Amino acid sequence: MGERNIVSFKESAEEMLASQDYEALRELLEELHPYEVATLLEELEEPEQLIILELMSTDMAAETLEHLEYEDQYRLLDHLEDTVARKIIAAMPSDVIADLVMAIHPHQAQKILGMVPEEYLQKIEYLMTYPEDSAGGIMSLEYIAVRERWTVERVIEHFRKVGRKESIASYIYVVDNIGQLVGVVSLKELLLSHPKTPISEIMHTNVVAIPVDADQEEAAKLMSQYDLLVLPVVDSRGRLVGVITADDIMDVIEEESTEDIHKLGGSKPLDLPYMHSSLITLFSKRINWLIFLFAVQAVTSNILKHFQSVLSSVVALSFFIPLFTDTGGNSGTQASSLIIRSLALGEVTTKDATRILIKELQVSAMLGATMGIVGYFFAWAVAGSVEIAIAVAITLFVVLVVSSTIGAMLPIIGSKLGIDPAVFSAPLITTVVDIVALTLYFNIATLILGIK
Amino acid sequence: MGERNIVSFKESAEEMLASQDYEALRELLEELHPYEVATLLEELEEPEQLIILELMSTDMAAETLEHLEYEDQYRLLDHLEDTVARKIIAAMPSDVIADLVMAIHPHQAQKILGMVPEEYLQKIEYLMTYPEDSAGGIMSLEYIAVRERWTVERVIEHFRKVGRKESIASYIYVVDNIGQLVGVVSLKELLLSHPKTPISEIMHTNVVAIPVDADQEEAAKLMSQYDLLVLPVVDSRGRLVGVITADDIMDVIEEESTEDIHKLGGSKPLDLPYMHSSLITLFSKRINWLIFLFAVQAVTSNILKHFQSVLSSVVALSFFIPLFTDTGGNSGTQASSLIIRSLALGEVTTKDATRILIKELQVSAMLGATMGIVGYFFAWAVAGSVEIAIAVAITLFVVLVVSSTIGAMLPIIGSKLGIDPAVFSAPLITTVVDIVALTLYFNIATLILGIK
Structure with a gap:
């Protein structure tokens, strides 16, 4: 059998639709899986979509609808002949109808509920009492x-x-x-x-x-x-x-991972796939976080302004600003993404806080020592000053230790306070680490270079 | 029934072990699920682990072993009485034995294979021919x-x-x-x-x-x-x-998401859970990436050095360096994490490149305009100079557009070239954007402030 070739099914189906060879089309549809028919429907216009649904058996049509977006499910049920639509709805599992009814406009929901067989209504109304992300919201009533x-x-x-x-x-x-x-x-x-x-x-x-x-x-x-x-x-x-x-749970696992990845990337989770999200949705899910971070990061400008006199007397100090903020952000992100994922998978809990802290202190000391040595030689090569090189090396060491520790502990503290750990994403940790790194750097530099 | 209370099972079991009440323990074990027995075993010492495995039915013992780490599976089978171990192995599905045999040392594998019933050997050897992340590597031979x-x-x-x-x-x-x-x-x-x-x-x-x-x-x-x-x-x-x-696939979905999250966080994926990973593993999975990024970011130091004279004549310009690098990094990360996840879920493919580019250009122009206005007022307040404020506003606008576009396109280009898109993580994108942002900023500032 091997892999099913969806593309070739689609081409055949489109040819049969064009030549109105509905008998051949019916036979082809019988060989297809409902998911395949759904992907075919997504590429057709409504008149063809309706023809295909009417050619299929009621059970197959019902299963095919499950694979479509809610708005399409509603539109097709609404535009099908009433008796056909009623039969298909009667063949849909009650939890699928409940999900559809909760996702569409109340006015549209009334229309769908009006086509549901009397004996189903109670089941659907029962399912609708549970939030969509609860066990009750994803369960099916079709058990024995x-x-x-x-x-x-x-x-x-x-x-x-x-x-x-x-x-x-x-x-x-x-x-x-x-x-x-x-x-x-x-x-x-x-x-x-x-x-x-x-x-x-x-x-x-x-x-x-x-x-x-x-x-x-x-x-x-x-x-x-x-x-x-x-x-x-x-x-x-x-x-x-x-x-x-388990097939519903696979969707849940993917959905939760997607949410975590979006949050870690610093935008609110999208409700729809990227390509289906409007410009204004994409803008609004991202701008709040950017402005919030900008406001926090504005502190860095004030720190630099505060050390203005140091900066003017030794301009070379400014060469290394991006290195500290970036390296600190990188190591903080590494630590936080490891811990956030471990928390999500239940591999570590907030009770492990002390053990994680000790582990991160050790690992980050090793990382810091290595980066400090690398940074020393680099700074010496660029600025030609042993004093600046020492300031850079010490700062890098401390930045690595502080950023890894903050990166690892923030998600745990958040989790303890009941805040989703994924909120402590790369951008937020970078910002916190920047402030620590710059303050540290200029104080160390002032001390070593003996600037007043 | 409700949720099963694993903690109370464990306490009872430990009491029964202490008082050597093996009859009661056997009855308790019969009521437990193999996964629960496995979590109990993880907290006990080897003598108690062996007692528990011997008290259970062969089938239950075999299922319990499946939930343990490979090294523990091997150790327990090796230390159990030979006849008991052979019975348990005969009750384990062939794919579970094949996974175990491939995960342990060849010398240990020989020992396990020596205890496998003759008629199983061929099945196990057949399964061992497939890589562990292929369909053949996760399939079971127990079908009818x-x-x-x-x-x-x-x-x-x-x-x-x-x-x-x-x-x-x-x-x-x-x-x-x-x-x-x-x-x-x-x-x-x-x-x-x-x-x-x-x-x-x-x-x-x-x-x-x-x-x-x-x-x-x-x-x-x-x-x-x-x-x-x-x-x-x-x-x-x-x-x-x-x-x-489906139960094996749930593990695959979680594993793949974990790998993506680790890569997005900028460390190589861990093979073991965080708490089970050694210091040297955690160090080596993270240090390469930190040094690599440091090397790339070193370019920023050279850019700043290049604009040394501009910096000395207007020190206030340096105040905004972290803002550009951070904001650029943030918006790049947002865009890349959205696209990487969409690619992983198959919602977008490399064929959508042009549509994504157009969409990101539009969204990022909106984000850039907003941030540019915010940045103008902020810079004016901090530096007290309209010229600097204009330079900051223009730079922020361009940084937003460039970083979102790079963030969205890099994963797609990578995917086209057969590189895992998750490699284009926050740290890498931040670095690329930093270089673009700083070059731009100083050129704009030089132009507007009329500095030679």
Whole structure:
């Protein structure tokens, strides 16, 4: 089979649309995966998009819509023939409809909810009560739950009755008479057991579950640590209320990493991909941070002004200003990105603060000593003065130690105070380190050069 | 059920170990998940670790080992009684053994391979032929394959015979007579179908598969785009050779994001978590980059030296040096982190270069105009000179435009040349921008202030 060639599917589909060969197109669509149809739809105009959705089976059309942006999902459902749209909506999982309804304008949401089958409405309204980044916000209601005293035979019979509608059905959950989750059985174990065995004998009771109001990041951490493909969600009384599947969690992990990378780069996280973000969005996500940092960095100008007389008497001192601020920023960024990532992955916690501080002091002393030696020879070559070279070397040593320590500790302090550690990004740390470095440098230089 | 309290399990286990109440400990262990036992083992000394592994069922012990570092896996298997170790190894999936054998010293690997059951050796040696970051390197051989002409009944019979040993069994793959992957059926569909139906009638033929030599990042992308829980792996002739599961892919996604974040922070990616990395590792992953950047940044010293006479006649010009270098670095970092992440997620490709360039020019002109106005008033307040204020404002505008453009384009150019875009990290972009900013500033200042 090898890799599927999406480009060639698209070309064939476009030819069939042009020649109105809808029978061939229907056959082609049957061979495609919903994700592939979605990427095809993204390149077509609305009339063709509607033709394709109508040619597909209702289930396939429903799955295809899931892969589109919310505004496109709404637009297509709104413009499809009413009966077709209603059928597709009835085939969409309740959590997908809930996400769509919460993402679009309330007026549009009313239209969609008006096409939802009566018996689904309650489920959707229930899902809509949870924030989109909580376990409840990403869970699905399509699980199968059985009672612990049922036999394997009865469970299989129940499964045959309800399983067709529930797309997530590799595991069957066992609940007691008040709905509390007490066990889990895989379909495989069911198939391998004797029909008369009570389910309580074969179920696993060490079920890992997550509270419905927990953060989605917590769900991602649990699933990745415990190597789970499906994670059950329970309410405050331990009752099973939904399940989270690994494919949704992959999106969460990517989303959270993207947010961290954007923050580390010093802009607010974008809600939409870069190419879909408007100029004004890109501008506003970036300008606040630039102005804020400028205001903080303005302190450096005042420090330089303060040492004006030193600067005028030995202009050569100014040659090394960018080196200190840059090197300090670099080593601070290195340390902070290592610690921020370790915090995000749960490898270190705020309790490790002292151990990290000791480790960073040692590493940064090694880095500082090396850079101090490099800096000494460089400064001596450029400025031709041993005094300046000594001032540069000492400053570099201290800058390395201070910046690494600040870089490592700021995220931990932030995390302790409940501030997202990723806010302590390269730009912020650079700024803090600049102020420390310049003050230090001019004081050392004044001392060594004996300038008043 | 709620969240499982790992801390309280650990305390109970330690008490039972101290009082040698092994019967109670065995019962407690049965209630724990292998991941939980692994975190418990990490806090114990070797004699206790061995007691716990011996108390557990062979399957549980095998699963627990998977969650430990390779060196610990080897040490425990080596120090366990030979018959116990052999049983545990026989219960470990072949891909887990292959990963272990490849991670440890060849001499140690020989010892482990000596304990592997004869019939497993070939599988393990086959897996060892693939690089660890390829699809073949992360795939498992524990899948079930059947022939397309078999009936549902026969498939279920086959499943009952071989399914017990294969831990990954939510899907059954269908192959033709030369082993080529032609379809997939879920266990659910099998259960819901009439026993006499040929498997070819219910199987899905639009199977998404990945070539065995593809990169693991490619596998992660496919599974996340297609929302797959299991991805089959095929050789160059389309024959099914393994499967990749979503829990392994979650680790890949986290690993790749961590690597990107470390590179963006300007250090080589760490192979081990921060706390497990030695001082010398942390030093050597960071020092090369610091020295390299220092060498590049040294150019700034030469630029300042070149404009020495300008600096001595108007010392106030030096007050704003850190502002330019920092602001340029900040906006360059913003732009590059947005683009690097978009490239990593596949949201933009190198083909979008022109569109991105136009977008960045527009956004950065807006950012530059805003910062130029802010900078004008600030410089006027600090230096009290309209000429200097104008030089600062113009420089800031140009710095913003140049740094955003460089920040956005460098990762794309790198990607085109086959260089990992994450190398174009904050520190590197800052350095490039510094050089541009300082040259510009002094030329503009010389022009406006009329200094010779």
